[in-house]
Amino acid sequence: MKFETYNNIGFSLMSFLSIIKNMNSLEYSKSLLILPLVLHDPLVKYLKDGRVVIKGIEDLILSKVEYFLNYNERYFNYLPLSLNTIIFAKKMGYIEVNNNQIIPIKEEIENINFNSKELGNRLNDVYKASNNIVKILEEDINELYFKFRIEI
Numbered sequence: 001m002k003f004e005t006y007n008n009i010g011f012s013l014m015s016f017l018s019i020i021k022n023m024n025s026l027e028y029s030k031s032l033l034i035l036p037l038v039l040h041d042p043l044v045k046y047l048k049d050g051r052v053v054i055k056g057i058e059d060l061i062l063s064k065v066e067y068f069l070n071y072n073e074r075y076f077n078y079l080p081l082s083l084n085t086i087i088f089a090k091k092m093g094y095i096e097v098n099n100n101q102i103i104p105i106k107e108e109i110e111n112i113n114f115n116s117k118e119l120g121n122r123l124n125d126v127y128k129a130s131n132n133i134v135k136i137l138e139e140d141i142n143e144l145y146f147k148f149r150i151e152i
Contacts, residue, residue: 012085021109036074043067047129054135
């Protein structure tokens with residue numbers, strides 16, 4: 001995998017912001033689940049389809065089990081990138097971290113045009129999938145870690 005160039009901090013930061021802009025806050029432990037979702041191109045391609053309706057994480061995993069077979073591995077592979085993304089977002093003034101919560105600073109994030117062609121097709125796909133990803137993240141954190149089979 002072309003980890004360092006294909007999944008870089010710039011793409012990760014913009015993807016992360018496109019997801020959290022739709023939220024009031026997000027548990028820190030849930031934020032670590034974002035990149036393993038958005039950096040999996042087949043899953044993003046599926047979630048960006050406007051006809052896809054997320055009823056629950058269990059239904060999604062059962063219908064697209066092949067997208068989640070290596071989720072645990074992706075989680076740990078992207079953990080340093082996830083942490084760096086959160087650090088960059090905080091240093092750039094896009095988020096605040098308070099009591100284990102990530103709070104988006106919406107005024108700053110709203111200045112980003114996620115529909116811009118300059119950001120590329122891949123980020124545009126993540127932006128189109130963002131509502132479905134937010135629905136996934138609305139699940140209970142313990143259920144998410146259990147159903148994604150993350151070994152802690």
